Amino acid sequence: MSSTHIVSIYDEELKYLSRRISEMGGTAEQMVADSVRALVSADAALAQKVISEDVILDNAERQINEKAIVTIAKRQPMAADLREIMGTIRIAAELERVGDLGKNTAKRVIAVQSSGMPRKLARGLEHLAELALMQLKEVLDVFATRSVDKAKAIRERDDEIDAIYTSLFRELLTYMMEDPRNITPCTHLLFCAKNIERIGDHATNIAETIYYMATGSQPEGERPKDDTSTSVVTADVSEASE
Amino acid sequence: MSSTHIVSIYDEELKYLSRRISEMGGTAEQMVADSVRALVSADAALAQKVISEDVILDNAERQINEKAIVTIAKRQPMAADLREIMGTIRIAAELERVGDLGKNTAKRVIAVQSSGMPRKLARGLEHLAELALMQLKEVLDVFATRSVDKAKAIRERDDEIDAIYTSLFRELLTYMMEDPRNITPCTHLLFCAKNIERIGDHATNIAETIYYMATGSQPEGERPKDDTSTSVVTADVSEASE
Numbered sequence: 001m002s003s004t005h006i007v008s009i010y011d012e013e014l015k016y017l018s019r020r021i022s023e024m025g026g027t028a029e030q031m032v033a034d035s036v037r038a039l040v041s042a043d044a045a046l047a048q049k050v051i052s053e054d055v056i057l058d059n060a061e062r063q064i065n066e067k068a069i070v071t072i073a074k075r076q077p078m079a080a081d082l083r084e085i086m087g088t089i090r091i092a093a094e095l096e097r098v099g100d101l102g103k104n105t106a107k108r109v110i111a112v113q114s115s116g117m118p119r120k121l122a123r124g125l126e127h128l129a130e131l132a133l134m135q136l137k138e139v140l141d142v143f144a145t146r147s148v149d150k151a152k153a154i155r156e157r158d159d160e161i162d163a164i165y166t167s168l169f170r171e172l173l174t175y176m177m178e179d180p181r182n183i184t185p186c187t188h189l190l191f192c193a194k195n196i197e198r199i200g201d202h203a204t205n206i207a208e209t210i211y212y213m214a215t216g217s218q219p220e221g222e223r224p225k226d227d228t229s230t231s232v233v234t235a236d237v238s239e240a241s242e
Numbered sequence: 243m244s245s246t247h248i249v250s251i252y253d254e255e256l257k258y259l260s261r262r263i264s265e266m267g268g269t270a271e272q273m274v275a276d277s278v279r280a281l282v283s284a285d286a287a288l289a290q291k292v293i294s295e296d297v298i299l300d301n302a303e304r305q306i307n308e309k310a311i312v313t314i315a316k317r318q319p320m321a322a323d324l325r326e327i328m329g330t331i332r333i334a335a336e337l338e339r340v341g342d343l344g345k346n347t348a349k350r351v352i353a354v355q356s357s358g359m360p361r362k363l364a365r366g367l368e369h370l371a372e373l374a375l376m377q378l379k380e381v382l383d384v385f386a387t388r389s390v391d392k393a394k395a396i397r398e399r400d401d402e403i404d405a406i407y408t409s410l411f412r413e414l415l416t417y418m419m420e421d422p423r424n425i426t427p428c429t430h431l432l433f434c435a436k437n438i439e440r441i442g443d444h445a446t447n448i449a450e451t452i453y454y455m456a457t458g459s460q461p462e463g464e465r466p467k468d469d470t471s472t473s474v475v476t477a478d479v480s481e482a483s484e
Contacts, residue, residue: 078315093332093335111472173426176418177422183415184415184475187418188472191432191436194433230350231350232353233352
């Protein structure tokens, strides 16, 4: 067997891993988009579909891990190739977690559905999801092209998602203060909003991993601040609900 | 250089990785315990200490990853040794995440502190944290001894944590319905409780990883159900607050 032949099998293995990551990314995106659609339109059947799809990502992650480890053991790659495989494992874990967040949102659809959701709130959630999904889509494109500069840009864009999340957080508190009957559904919506906000963090983690795969080091500079809603304090009802 | 000598350097490298994981585990445990203590006793200085310690785990995870990858590249380990190193990387990521959850709880101390916390609620949170920390401690002991049977037992114990979390979730909703002034602090407490509940999930992930390191396969059987509070629906105030 010529060495070119061995190299080409190895390339095939790396391509296989990349393809599986792209597939996982597509499934995760779809699950998140569907979960938010199910939430906003109180669609229990769609929510159930999302919940049942979680196993696809669990299996994909396990298969990627197994393939990655077999590849390392057989090919004993050095430097860049080893980083490539290690990065793949890490990205698969991030995407599996994005699917979990979609599933968790879907699981709350029934608890939210009883109360009709105010239009403004639904728009806020949709907007948050749009931004998070855009970030996820971009990072998957960067994965396909391995553009280091773009990977850095994505990492710096989490602030916008955080600002919208914090404003949704405040809005949900206001609804809860206006009417105690809103408390239970809005609590579930708070967790849904948090799930969506977390997707941005996972996209950022993936961007950092791509940067590492290409360069062998972590991106420099402060990582964007996480969730500023942790310090939201509303003194009383009148102040909060204006 | 004799082959015994090479093996002994390699053993040293594996021991180094194990030691760093144990250290990370100790730091993560301490951060979580301190964050809950800060929350229950409204101790802003302790909360600040927890927040500042997060960087310790970030750095430790990065150092473990670097060392692990260098070890794979230099030693080109096969089968069990490769799994050992890959497992170490995964456990470091789980522990880093546990530290993040402690930090996030600590960040909410200021927002909660304004309102005095009912004694019953504080006890519930402390009990939840005790169980989660016990699970984390046990799994770190299992890591030190590599006992596969114990790893399986830990994985099956998440149900108790979930039951307490769901009962805390209901209790917090009740407080919110009783008085709108409770809504903001109780919302932050909901997230704190969720953070603590998540630690149980990470302990379970670590237990699964240890099982994988020892056997090369995933533990069989259903993974314990996650968070059943997602379906909590309380119809109205009088029903929920009795």
